[in-house]
Amino acid sequence: MTAPAASPEGAAPAPRVVIADDQDLVRTGFQLILTARGIDVVGVAADGVEAVAAVRRLRPDVVLLDIRMPNMDGLEAARRILAEVPDCRVIMLTTFDLDSYVYAALAAGASGFLLKDVTPAHLAAAVRLVGTGDALLSPSITRRLVERCAPATAGAGGRARVRPELAALTPREREVLTLMGHGRSNAELAQELTLSEATVKTHVARIFAKLSLRDRAQAVVLAYETGLVTPGSP
Numbered sequence: 001m002t003a004p005a006a007s008p009e010g011a012a013p014a015p016r017v018v019i020a021d022d023q024d025l026v027r028t029g030f031q032l033i034l035t036a037r038g039i040d041v042v043g044v045a046a047d048g049v050e051a052v053a054a055v056r057r058l059r060p061d062v063v064l065l066d067i068r069m070p071n072m073d074g075l076e077a078a079r080r081i082l083a084e085v086p087d088c089r090v091i092m093l094t095t096f097d098l099d100s101y102v103y104a105a106l107a108a109g110a111s112g113f114l115l116k117d118v119t120p121a122h123l124a125a126a127v128r129l130v131g132t133g134d135a136l137l138s139p140s141i142t143r144r145l146v147e148r149c150a151p152a153t154a155g156a157g158g159r160a161r162v163r164p165e166l167a168a169l170t171p172r173e174r175e176v177l178t179l180m181g182h183g184r185s186n187a188e189l190a191q192e193l194t195l196s197e198a199t200v201k202t203h204v205a206r207i208f209a210k211l212s213l214r215d216r217a218q219a220v221v222l223a224y225e226t227g228l229v230t231p232g233s234p
Contacts, residue, residue: 015061015131018043020051020077021093022069026116030064030123037124048072055081055088061131064114066093067101075101075108082109089130106217107225130215166226168210174228176203180216181223 017039021027024046031041043058045051047069055063063081065074078090092105092113105113111130114123166174172193179189186204190197204216213219223229 014039015089015127016040016042016058017127018045018051018054018058018060018063020045020048020054020063020069020074021066022046023066026066026093033120033123034127037120039124039127046070048074048077051077052080052084055085059085060088062089062091062127064091064093064127065105065110067105073101075105078105078110079108091126091130103221107221109214109218111215112217165211166228169207173203173207173210176200177207177219177223178228180204180207180219181229183220 017034019027019030019034019041021030027044027046031044034041042060043054045054048065049071051063051065051069051074052072054060065078065081067074069077074092078092081088081090090105090110092101092110093116094101094113095116112126114126118126166177169177175193176189179192184192186197186200189195189200189204193200195203207213207219208215211219211222213222
């Protein structure tokens with residue numbers, strides 16, 4: 001077993017990572033990039049079946065999953081991994097920034113996605129981010145993805161048909177969820193709603209607890225699927 005990667009004093013420990021991709025060059029390149037930046041790559045896999053087995057055996061903090069792999073694709077692997085190891089965070093890898101498979105993965109609980117031409121610095125930062133329990137969200141790309149792939153839920157005149165699962169939310173929490181659906185950060189929420197960031201974080205935590213959401217990626221998906229946010233809305 002490799003020793004845990006060192007972290008700066010006071011920083012969160014570096015996440016333990018499994019990389020799953022059917023291209024050896026991608027696996028090797030990502031492993032070298034992450035290892036050089038103090039992130040512990042504990043395992044690699046060449047297909048979805050190997051990925052599920054590796055996560056089951058190694059219990060990593062984060063798994064990088066290619067969407068298109070032989071034997072079992074990344075989407076099915078993500079579903080199985082999140083069902084068996086719910087504390088593991090999944091980042092999907094793709095060559096397309098608008099891909100219905102990525103949307104389905106976000107809906108299933110993946111914490112985000114990266115294009116395979118990601119820069120080394122961005123790759124390492126993304127792995128560390130989701131390793132802390134946050135979601136990897138590029139608001140512009142994620143919103144475009146969800147707008148293209150989310151089922152239509154708006155009624156006549158573009159007015160949303162709010163589904164029953166949102167009944168547990170207070171009016172303020174519903175407002176926060178709507179703005180999260182538009183990709184707002186906590187700082188932007190605080191400024192727009194004239195609240196402190198601490199208060200915003202409390203609202204976000206309560207929304208996650210009431211709706212059983214893992215992170216902001218699932219919150220964006222839910223905001224569209226329930227009709228709080230509609231494609232093309234400002």
